[in-house]
Amino acid sequence: MDGRGGSIRAVSGSSERRAAIVVRGLEKRYGDVHAVRGIDFEVEHGEVFGFLGPNGAGKSTTIAILCTLAAPTAGSAAIAGYDVVRERDAVRRNIGLVFQETTLDEYLTAHRNLLFHGELYGVPADVLPERIEQVMRMVGLWDRKDSAVSTFSGGMKRRLEIARGLVHAPNVLFLDEPTIGLDPQTRSTIWGYIGELRERHGTTVFLTTHYMDEAERCDRVAIMDAGKIVAVGPPAKLKAAVGKDRVQLRTDDDAAAIAALREKLRIEAKIHEDTITFAVPSGEELLPRLFAELSVPIRSVSVARPSLDDVFLSFTGTTMRDAEASARSEQTGAKR
């Protein structure tokens, strides 16, 4: 039996006990590749915590270590008070996992998949049927419980995986890019479940994403780039810290426009995603001056309130999309 119900509470005033996830100085090397370069963070119980960053930033490696699928090279991590290296099985009992790729048994029925999962995780037989019905109803698949998983669409499979990840009532649910490859409607449905988990069940949710709009919906976000966490905090706070509007400009002659911006308006602009980009405290007030003083023909201008992408930009000096592109070219370069 797992002793969650009846163990005598240890007397400990440690604040770390409170946190669902505690990560200290975590590092991971694969040969020459330094995938995670010493990160520290904590996730509180009941929090929806997002890991945002381009592909290749180290998100998946971090999640693999937290889920006991990879051993850290240095540092430590604990889930619900259990060390991911020394107390592997206890960690596994306390987490639910939803991977990017499906890990369902397609030949079996939806219900059977969840039943086997519950048995593997040692859910007591008297609560298992009820628990399965509850999670399958939550994701709207109860009426399809006796269908083979192979007849399910991609969105239904993802929903079923989320349900399965909850069968053993984990403390922390890990979702690795939970909405990747799904249609917008299913994406918003899945976010509905995440909200429900937080409000009704107090489950801690740890997710990785590279969608800005999804990161916005988290309680807190850690922004990761090149193996390091560059910023952690609630999305609103992170954006407020940037405090500037982003102006993007398309012109006939970008080089001349950047020179003119520097000389006449004292603004340092750079080209990101093929567009002249710069940040100013108030974009709207700048526009009249911009039109008056820039001699280069302007094709379009956009002003945006700070987004998490701007947070990323201000901490790393590059946009997420550019970071991803350079990570990709580095990878292909390394393979050659």
Add this chain to the structure above:
Amino acid sequence: MSAVAQRNEPPEPRRGGPSTARAAGLTSDLRTIKVVWHRELLRFIGDRPRLIAGVAQPVLYLFVMGTGLSAMVPVTSGVPFRTFLFPGVLCMAVLFTCFFSAGSLVSDREGGFMREMLVAPVRRSAILFGKCLGGTTVGTFQGMVMLVIGAIAGVPMSLELVVTVILELLVICFAITAFGVALAARVRTIQGFMALLQVALFPMFFASGALYPLSGLPAWLVALTRLDPLTYAVAPLRHAVLDASGQAALAPMVTWGGFVVPIWLDLVIVAACALVALAVALPRFSRDDA
């Protein structure tokens, strides 16, 4: 505060004594074995083509090949060729069934389900053991289907034969599945596994004496048959079948030089091979990261 922790409260680390930990480990192992075994059965029953092939192939061998060849060799070791061939065909049928069962390890990996098992808080050895028991069950079931086919083909049957064959098959099927699991543990694709099947299984089958008597062979083939573990699986089955015909004395036993290997020793050798296969499979499987 109640002493019973709510689910969403931070749980306290469990610090049970070593004996409670061991007991919890055992129930967890048994649960794991049960789940993996049960799943194997569901997969077998749900797989129509595999069930049909499992019946069609031995029927083909026994009736077509057995009848065709008996025109050439009407009597082998004093028994009708079809009766002589029956244990070999029986062995072949369970061989393929068990081996394909072990191969589900590879298709699980390809399909992604392997990851679900590897990340569960269970021991890898329990997963492997469950696989082997699953293969044992479906293989023995296949053997029982074969007995029915054999009876239709005119092979003399008796209750003793059925019981003996089933008991022998439990050992033999476990060993074959364990062997298959040892091979499949680190194979990534079904194609790779099929290639292994060609390289490992067919030579083993042909060298086992399933299709021909063990005596009167050239020296090199004698050596080969004696080294083939499958030889020790075929011999007890053949002995049981011929015993039911009242011709146990004619059953070709395995011999080492002048020493006639008794049936029990055949089975001990098969069981020992199973243990070796498991010992090879376990570290191969455990090293695997999800």
